[in-house]
Amino acid sequence: MNPVVDILSLDHEGHGVARIDGKVTFVDGALAGERAEISIYRKHAKYNSANAVVILKASAQRATPKCRYFGRCGGCSMQHLEASAQVAAKQRVLEENLARIGKVKPELMLRALHGPTWNYRHRSRLSVRRVDKKGGVLVGFHEKRSSFIADMESCEILTADVAALIQPLRALIGGLSNSDRIPQIEIAVGEHVTVLVFRLLEPWTDEDAAHVRAFADRHGVHVWEQRKGPDTARPFWPNIAPELSYNLPEFGLVMPFKPTEFTQVNTAINRALVSRALRLLDPQPGERIADLFCGLGNFTLPIATRGADVLGIEGSAELVARAQENALRNRLPNARFAVDNLFEMTPEKFTALGHLDKLLIDPPRSGAIEVVKSLPDAGAPQRIVYVSCDPATLARDAEVLVHVKGYRLRAAGVANMFPHTAHVESVALFER
Secondary structure, eight states: OOOEEEOOEEOTTSOEEEEETTEEEEEETOOTTOEEEEEEEEEOSSEEEEEEEEEEEOOTTBOOOSSTTBTTBTTOSOTTBOHHHHHHHHHHHHHHHIIIIIOOOOSEEOOOBOOOSSSOBSEEEEEEEEEGGGTEEEEEOBBTTSSSBOOOSOOSSBOHHHHTTHHHHHHHHHTSTTGGGOOEEEEEEOSSOEEEEEEOSSOOOHHHHHHHHHHHHHHTOEEEEESSSGGGOEEEEOSSOOOOEEEEGGGTEEEEOOTTSOOOSOHHHHHHHHHHHHHHHOOOTTOEEEEETOTTTTTHHHHHHTTOEEEEEESOHHHHHHHHHHHHHTTOTTEEEEEOOGGGOOHHHHHHTOOOSEEEEOOOTTOOHHHHHTOOSSSOOSEEEEEESOHHHHHHHHHHHHHTSOOEEEEEEEEOSSTTSOOOEEEEEEEO
């Protein structure tokens, strides 16, 4: 007989948390305040993992998932929770991580940044696999907790025009001679063009290429091909095409990028996040500011539009080259860039950067621990804006900033960059 449990809370992955004889049990598909019959699918020494089988008492915040593949597709984990409650849960995750890991509390919790909750995803990586017993080629996200690809014909988080391509892509690839040698398609949606990057383990034949060109023309998309690593991605069709770019209208910026270069998946939230970060940083003419992990200049160039001299540093030479091109394109000579491995930052290397009035940090999930440990005791930037995609590493770095380096955590808040997932994007302001 399946156990019946009361769901006490949500964890950082959006699972319900219950206790069975004192043992923590994480319940997929259940919400805080609910009573559910569950099925345990894995037992660990310290906790259980389970699925909700029947919701006996539903939360008032429970929502009907919009996607018919929810629960099977692993692309979303929280469609069963009302959208504003999802954001509140992410805010709690941020607060709890700051308190538990960083032993800090923001003086001000910023209002969460909201945006579109459906059809918001401008970047995605769709897996491809030929599965004859399921009728041919599958194109989509992986199933939940599985390496299998979900048998899906639509998607509610991809942009509508990209979602409409899933079935045509299945048909196209199914008719190609190398259909079992195309493991993924990377998709990038810009202001004026959508690019599909086909990962090819075996080249197209001339007949295949003709089919792909016809597909691109029929659906108004541009096709790239990638034979090996990201640096081998090249345009395939059409020969002449508009550039792939996104805009930051508040700052009058156009940001061209290649489809394999990192940009945020949610254009609307990225604009809101850049705007908030700039308000918190408050760059002024004559100030000298560094933007660490700058990528293609997503924050660097907006800072430069405010008149400050800004140095963007990034570990990828390709992204730095793109950032330099974007600075030239937008006529911002006060934005300069350098290549350096910021995961190997030292106090000596930081001092060599010269005096910095302010600092913006936007690291990957692993955070910026070597950067914050390298800040000098005297002459350090008076204001730091830290943009984070992982609340745990933000909290770890906040502990050093506050308890070792003498900063105050003035404010922090989340941005709902990935609705219907447990991913938490946030921004924090530190001041001396």
